[in-house]
Amino acid sequence: MGLGCPGPHEAFVGALSSGRLGHPFLPGDRARHRARGFRLRRHRVSVLSSKGRPPPVSGNSNEHDHPERMAVLREMGRLTALIHTIPTRGFGHTFDWSSNQLSRKETWAECLKRELHIEQRLEVLETHKMLSQPQLKSLHATLEEIESVEADTVLNHGDMRLKNVMVNDASEITAVIDWEFCSSNVAPYWDLSLALHDLSIDAKQAFLGGYGVSETQVRAMVPILKALNVINYAPFFERAGEEKDERRLDQYRTRFSGALDLYSLQGVEHRT
Numbered sequence: 419m420g421l422g423c424p425g426p427h428e429a430f431v432g433a434l435s436s437g438r439l440g441h442p443f444l445p446g447d448r449a450r451h452r453a454r455g456f457r458l459r460r461h462r463v464s465v466l467s468s469k470g471r472p473p474p475v476s477g478n479s480n481e482h483d484h485p486e487r488m489a490v491l492r493e494m495g496r497l498t499a500l501i502h503t504i505p506t507r508g509f510g511h512t513f514d515w516s517s518n519q520l521s522r523k524e525t526w527a528e529c530l531k532r533e534l535h536i537e538q539r540l541e542v543l544e545t546h547k548m549l550s551q552p553q554l555k556s557l558h559a560t561l562e563e564i565e566s567v568e569a570d571t572v573l574n575h576g577d578m579r580l581k582n583v584m585v586n587d588a589s590e591i592t593a594v595i596d597w598e599f600c601s602s603n604v605a606p607y608w609d610l611s612l613a614l615h616d617l618s619i620d621a622k623q624a625f626l627g628g629y630g631v632s633e634t635q636v637r638a639m640v641p642i643l644k645a646l647n648v649i650n651y652a653p654f655f656e657r658a659g660e661e662k663d664e665r666r667l668d669q670y671r672t673r674f675s676g677a678l679d680l681y682s683l684q685g686v687e688h689r690t
Contacts (some may be wrong), residue, residue: 495628513602
């Protein structure tokens with residue numbers, strides 16, 4: 419199929435180590451797509467077990483203990499960059515493959531407002547005091563900057579994490595699975611904000627090294643990556659609030675205050 423725009427109901431998986439996107443599969447609706455990914459994992463585990471071989475890295479195995487984890491993450495970064503070469507039309511989760519014209523978003527700003535519900539999520543952040551006033555002001559400014567981003571849309575996987583790759587005995591990625599959250603978006607911001615958020619510092623740098631961005635580029639895109647990550651957490655804040663789980667809310671406040679970032683001195687004041 420080459421690297422052209424995916425046709426209706428098509429995404430790509432398999433045979434990735436050669437630098438080309440491999441066999442297509444159908445993610446038409448999300449329930450069928452989830453079942454497809456599960457069957458793919460179950461079949462592969464069954465085949466390998468029958469041959470006396472260990473199962474691949476996947477969401478159902480301890481992928482964080484894989485001996486070649488950093489190499490796998492670098493390759494994931496490279497494959498994410500490859501996926502971002504596939505042009506798409508529209509913004510968000512309803513794009514080329516869908517005949518649902520009413521749900522399509524034609525601009526990045528429209529996607530942020532109608533699909534991500536930015537305004538409502540900002541209200542959640544403020545209601546639960548997740549950010550200080552200076553942080554909220556900075557977040558608003560960054561989101562306004564994001565709305566004005568002008569770039570061609572490309573395919574985004576939407577959940578490019580260790581649980582969604584399959585790896586052979588040589589630690590080579592043989593498949594990228596679970597495309598149920600794939601979307602049409604401006605790259606690399608959306609995919610990177612999701613792929614990096616729960617990785618260690620070293621793991622983040624391995625992934626970004628594979629993606630091919632320089633350290634200068636990484637530092638420049640950080641405000642947007644952080645803004646998207648914070649916005650994506652808003653439903654968790656809201657759920658904790660509905661459950662009146664103040665302990666969990668306070669843990670989130672600590673996390674998003676930057677208190678657990680032991681590398682950056684930004685915002686740290688000298689105490690005498």
